[in-house]
Amino acid sequence: MALEFEARMEIWTVGELTRRIRLTLERAFPGVVVEGEVSNVRSPASGHLYFTLKDAEAQIQAVVWRSQRRFLKEEPADGMAIRVWGDVTVYEKGGQYQIDVRRAELRDVRGDLLRRFEALKARLRAEGLFEESRKRPLPLLPRRIGIVTSPTGAAWRDILSVFGRRFPNLHLILSPTRVQGEGAEEEIARAIERLNRHGQAEVILVARGGGSLEDLWCFNEERVARAIAASAIPVISAVGHEVDYTISDFVADVRAPTPSAAAEMVVGRKEEFEERLRILARRLVMGLRVREVWRDRLGAGEARLRQAFRGYLREVRQRLTSAADRSFWRFPRRLLDRPRERLLRSAEAMRRTYRDGLHRTEETLDYLAHRLAVSARTGLLRTAGRLERDEVQLQALNPLAVLSRGYSVTFGSDGRVVRSVRATRPGDRLRTRVSDGTIESEVKESHATEQKQGEPEGAHV
Numbered sequence: 001m002a003l004e005f006e007a008r009m010e011i012w013t014v015g016e017l018t019r020r021i022r023l024t025l026e027r028a029f030p031g032v033v034v035e036g037e038v039s040n041v042r043s044p045a046s047g048h049l050y051f052t053l054k055d056a057e058a059q060i061q062a063v064v065w066r067s068q069r070r071f072l073k074e075e076p077a078d079g080m081a082i083r084v085w086g087d088v089t090v091y092e093k094g095g096q097y098q099i100d101v102r103r104a105e106l107r108d109v110r111g112d113l114l115r116r117f118e119a120l121k122a123r124l125r126a127e128g129l130f131e132e133s134r135k136r137p138l139p140l141l142p143r144r145i146g147i148v149t150s151p152t153g154a155a156w157r158d159i160l161s162v163f164g165r166r167f168p169n170l171h172l173i174l175s176p177t178r179v180q181g182e183g184a185e186e187e188i189a190r191a192i193e194r195l196n197r198h199g200q201a202e203v204i205l206v207a208r209g210g211g212s213l214e215d216l217w218c219f220n221e222e223r224v225a226r227a228i229a230a231s232a233i234p235v236i237s238a239v240g241h242e243v244d245y246t247i248s249d250f251v252a253d254v255r256a257p258t259p260s261a262a263a264e265m266v267v268g269r270k271e272e273f274e275e276r277l278r279i280l281a282r283r284l285v286m287g288l289r290v291r292e293v294w295r296d297r298l299g300a301g302e303a304r305l306r307q308a309f310r311g312y313l314r315e316v317r318q319r320l321t322s323a324a325d326r327s328f329w330r331f332p333r334r335l336l337d338r339p340r341e342r343l344l345r346s347a348e349a350m351r352r353t354y355r356d357g358l359h360r361t362e363e364t365l366d367y368l369a370h371r372l373a374v375s376a377r378t379g380l381l382r383t384a385g386r387l388e389r390d391e392v393q394l395q396a397l398n399p400l401a402v403l404s405r406g407y408s409v410t411f412g413s414d415g416r417v418v419r420s421v422r423a424t425r426p427g428d429r430l431r432t433r434v435s436d437g438t439i440e441s442e443v444k445e446s447h448a449t450e451q452k453q454g455e456p457e458g459a460h461v
Contacts, residue, residue, distance in 0.1 A: 015092065022090035025097060029088035034060070034099060035107060038076040051076050053084065053099070061098040062086070072104055081107040113213055117220050120247060124222075129229050135253045136234045138265065139202045141393055144171045145266055146201030146233065148191040151176045155207040155238070155259040162263035170267065173201050179208040185221035192227040192235070203234050203266055206248060207259040210241040219246040228252050238262035277387065284383045291376040298372070302365050309358055313351070320347050404435040421446040 012020070036053040043049050047066035052059050062084060064072065076082055085103040090096070124130065145163075149155045151174060163170055175191040178184040188206070195201050206228065208216065218224065219239045228235050228251045237252035238259045249255040256262035320343055410418045410432045418424060424443050432439040 018090060018092045018095055021097075022092060025088050025090060031085070032088055032099065033083060033085050035081070035083045036060075038080040038082055039078055041076060041078055049075065053082075061091075061096055062101050063091075063098055064101045064104070068102055071102075074104075074106060076104055083107050113217060113220075117247070120220065120222055120225070121250065124225055124247065124251065129225065130250045138234055138236070138254060141267060142170075142202035144173060144200050144202055146173045146175060146195040146198075146204040147207065148175050148177060148188060148195070148204060149207040149259070150179045153179060154209045155179075158209075158258075158260045159205065159207060159263045162260050163267070166264070167267050173198065180211070180215050180218065184218040185223045188218060189223045189227035192224075192231055196232055201233055203236065204231060205236050205238060205259070205262050205266070206252065207238040207262060208240065209259065210244065216240050216244060216246055219248040221247075224248055225251045236262045236265060280383060280387055284380065284387070287376065287379055287383070291372070294372055295369075298365065298369055302362075305361060306358070316347065316350055409433045421448045 034053060036055045036059075039052045039054060039059075041049070041051040047069065049064040049069055051062055053062045054060075064076075069075070083105050084099060084101045086099040086101040089098060089100055091098055128134070147156065147159060149159070156174070160172075163172065173195065175194050177187040177191040179188065192204065192206065195204055206219075208219065216239060219237075225247045228237070228248055234253045236254045236256050237246070237248040238256040238261065239246050239248055240258075242257035245255075254265065256265055410430055412418050412423065413429045418430065424430070424446050426443050426445055428443045430441045430443060432441060
């Protein structure tokens, strides 16, 4: 029975079946408009243009014949999101179905991304994640800095260069991650969370170099924004160039225009701190000198005032005595009694006035001297406190302080710091600095530890 059924079936050749499939597809899909991402673009010597059009679910081959290619406004390139007009057909020799493209246009992907950007921005702002009141200040001079970036990117190299110039003895903690492509937002969020679990970093730099809106898009994802907002450590967002803004910039505690600028924000120059200490010391010395000058001036003024009052009193007494003597001989004694009494009362009143005035003047001088002493003492204590805090910070950064905790620094024969065993050879003379002196040694042999290719020398979480 099966043989009889098979005998009645029509037998096709491969070419006939493929041709029938092509005709069926062309009649069923006389004209289609398809959107997708371009990949695997090829342009052989024939002049035709071949590429693959794909999305997250499937892909289809596409061809622009040489006769149609000149009508394209912009030729497809790998990574483009385009919309094509054409016909579905079958390439019989290859047995593959494809689209014969008559027209192609770029999709408005940027417009779609910007709409998503504004929607997420509005939602997070409504939740209060952009409020200045939740922004935290950066530490003045952190000793451990967490870096969230790609270890092979330009941002990491720029950050290392800035820290190397300003404070080469800072401790960098790299939490490596991809900063572009599908799934990068999840890696970035996990890198931030790792640094928070590690708990050693005092500030976190989330950094990436410049790029297109699509390249930077992972920093506009809600997953990254939530991780930055939940961080217990202050976060600096340094993504792209100065003109680029991402959701991460709005959520972070501080936004830096570039990765290099972020590194400069974290630490100041060592010379700037030293110059600040010198200025404070000069101000302290000047304040002490001014205090002495004013003390001398007040003492001299008080002495002159007392001398002036005494001279005035002697002059009044002399005048009164002279007047009384002259009156006694010129007038009868009884006529002089009343004027004499008035003169005595006037003299007594003048003496009381002088005593009262002198007492008030002394009180005023004592009050002014007390205020000056209190002001000078307060200023000296405040200045001394600032100097003491700055001295503690500088002492914490002093490389010799690190040596006292058991570390050492090794110098080569040229005086440079030996940072790698690859910089030494057998027979080289080395000088090792420890907390209480130096040790001279000679290299017999050296062994380098294994290191992953492309991994920087900074510590990893």
